[in-house]
Amino acid sequence: MSLNGKVALVTGGAQGIGRAVVQSLLQSSAKVVMVDLNKALGEECKAQLDAEFGEGNCTFIECDVANGDALRDAFQSTVGQFGRLDIVINNAGITNEKDWEKTIQVNLTSVIKGTYLALEHMSKEYGKQGGTIINVSSMAAFLHSPHQPVYTATKHGVIGFTRAMADAAIQGDYGVRINALCPAFVDTPLLQSVEDEDNMGKFVKFKDDFKRSMTKFGVLQPSLIAEGMMRLITDTSLHGAVMKITCSKGIHFHTYEPMSA
Ligand SMILES: NC(=O)C1=CN([C@@H]2O[C@H](COP(=O)(O)OP(=O)(O)OC[C@H]3O[C@@H](n4cnc5c(N)ncnc54)[C@H](O)[C@@H]3O)[C@@H](O)[C@H]2O)C=CC1
Numbered sequence: 587m588s589l590n591g592k593v594a595l596v597t598g599g600a601q602g603i604g605r606a607v608v609q610s611l612l613q614s615s616a617k618v619v620m621v622d623l624n625k626a627l628g629e630e631c632k633a634q635l636d637a638e639f640g641e642g643n644c645t646f647i648e649c650d651v652a653n654g655d656a657l658r659d660a661f662q663s664t665v666g667q668f669g670r671l672d673i674v675i676n677n678a679g680i681t682n683e684k685d686w687e688k689t690i691q692v693n694l695t696s697v698i699k700g701t702y703l704a705l706e707h708m709s710k711e712y713g714k715q716g717g718t719i720i721n722v723s724s725m726a727a728f729l730h731s732p733h734q735p736v737y738t739a740t741k742h743g744v745i746g747f748t749r750a751m752a753d754a755a756i757q758g759d760y761g762v763r764i765n766a767l768c769p770a771f772v773d774t775p776l777l778q779s780v781e782d783e784d785n786m787g788k789f790v791k792f793k794d795d796f797k798r799s800m801t802k803f804g805v806l807q808p809s810l811i812a813e814g815m816m817r818l819i820t821d822t823s824l825h826g827a828v829m830k831i832t833c834s835k836g837i838h839f840h841t842y843e844p845m846s847a
């Protein structure tokens with residue numbers, strides 16, 4: 587499906603899952619803004635994407651999503667440059683159990699802010715044309731590990747917030763679809779922090795448990811997560827769905843009892 591004329595903003599877009607999603611969006615003819623903390627990586631990524639897709643289709647904005655004013659500016663300059671916003675992927679995330687408050691800020695608070703900013707630019711409530719928001723959670727929200735308690739809490743939070751907002755979008759007639767996406771282990775630099783005491787703090791001692799889990803359940807490629815993301819973007823019947831992606835079942839959806847949290 588062509589996304590010709592659509593404009594997407596992807597946080598954490600310079601690497602890993604975000605980078606794969608940016609690539610897929612460009613392949614589908616969307617204009618894409620990569621928002622990322624890492625300036626060197628973002629600029630290098632933009633240069634590669636310009637070479638592959640042509641200049642003017644992709645922009646890099648250096649921004650720490652934990653800085654609310656900077657995130658607001660990033661949304662504003664996206665609309666300033668491309669004239670509209672249709673797709674927002676709140677993807678940036680970290681695993682830092684030592685600085686766990688930062689983990690809550692990046693993985694949960696910034697996803698909430700990113701969702702509210704997306705609505706300001708896309709919701710019918712604000713006189714806009716509608717759109718779609720995908721918030722990246724994790725299978726860690728379903729199968730927790732002693733190795734990353736606060737990370738796990740943030741990923742639970744992303745699902746709860748997203749489901750409640752999806753209901754608000756229906757009842758408030760926002761014209762915006764909202765989904766959560768939960769990958770299992772994915773082969774990105776994030777996974778390498780598993781053995782890093784600077785990130786995992788005292789929980790690093792549980793790394794063998796985590797690595798056993800990786801061996802047992804397998805490790806996915808970022809391209810499959812991008813495929814799931816594109817399905818959520820293009821299939822208008824999936825509003826509110828919580829997509830899971832695992833090696834054993836591929837792309838599938840979590841089922842909830844009626845009225846369950
Ligand atoms: N890799 C994995 O096994 C899994 C990852 N996830 C989630 O997927 C998302 C993406 O993860 P990966 O691609 O694996 O990570 P990654 O570490 O490979 O890439 C994350 C990108 O986000 C950027 N970033 C980090 N903090 C930022 C901030 N404060 N502001 C702006 N940009 C920031 C980084 O510079 C980097 O480019 C995260 O939310 C993560 O929790 C979920 C399940 C599994």
Ligand SMILES: CCCCCC(=O)/C=C/C=C\C/C=C\C/C=C\CCCC(=O)O
Nearest residue numbers: 724725726729770771779780803832834
């Ligand atoms: C260093 C930490 C990086 C954390 C990245 C992350 O979010 C990884 C979490 C992934 C999953 C954690 C828990 C469970 C195992 C994964 C899949 C279960 C699949 C079950 C099945 O049906 O096969």
